[in-house]
Amino acid sequence: ERLVGASADGDDQAVEAALRPKDLDEFIGQEKVREQLDLVLKAARARGATADHVLLSGAPGLGKTTLSMIIAAEMGAPIRITSGPAIQHAGDLAAILSSLQEGEVLFLDEIHRMSRPAEEMLYMAMEDFRVDVIVGKGPGATAIPLELPPFTLVGATTRAGLLPPPLRDRFGFTGHMEFYTPAELERVVHRSALLLDVEIDAEGAAEIAGRSRGTPRIANRLLRRVRDYAQVRADGVITREIAATALGVYEVDDRGLDRLDRAVLEALLKLFGGGPVGLSTLAVAVGEERETVEEVAEPFLVREGLLARTPRGRVATPAAWAHLGLVPPQAAGP
């Protein structure tokens, strides 16, 4: 379990649910998506119609599930939540689709991970509100068409480019979710602190926001850990000092790097002079699997401009040296 991981694995679902904004006004940041979605939903409501299908792309923890719930709430519709990996057979999808109520919102997380046959069934369901249920096997199999009530599909994916174009084209609206700015994350932290009944000052919130990797889910998680610390070791009030000390205990540094991230950077700088070094060699040096280094540590290091992936191997940037307080070896003289 990673304190700075962006996925919800291991999080207390009840607490996450309690912290979710309930309508578009409460939803912090993502001005573009919010404004566009507001128009889509208002127009649908004015027409008395079901809202167009919506595709939300963006990294985990940025608020895609929250937005899908808000869409349902704003449309006064019920919501069903499932995910691509949970739908392995077209029959699984047919069962869900055929039980939807009119106007219902179907949230399909990780929609790019659906099986091919399910995906093809979804094309027709999205476009014609119809599915063909296959009965029987082999040459005797027959397709029985089944009418569906109009519904709104909200698909979520980490990258819209992962979707096959025919699927992407069937969404009326695509919202691209960006990482949050520190100022926006401060607002998230203040809002959550209020809901959790925790006292926090502006600098305490800024300290947590700065370590949250642009991600509200991480901000909320760090806030809960800092709250524990404040209650056990102090008077319960979160100040900059309390936040910094608490997150130091959990080894989350002032830029949001955790122990693994720093181990990768440190090996790159201290053992390989900043690179270039191959991924496998770097992984052995930190005692981790290649995949762990590549998929867990590197994306954030690359995003932060601390590490670059080049054809010759991994290379540290000047910012990486500065962040670890190390001096790069002298460049070769003229």
Ligand code: ADP
């Ligand atoms: P995703 O589905 O993209 O992984 P979620 O919608 O589950 O992300 O959001 C993760 C957590 O972050 C939720 O508990 C929610 O409270 C919080 N959160 C996400 N976006 C916002 C936002 N814009 N404002 C306030 N809190 C947010």
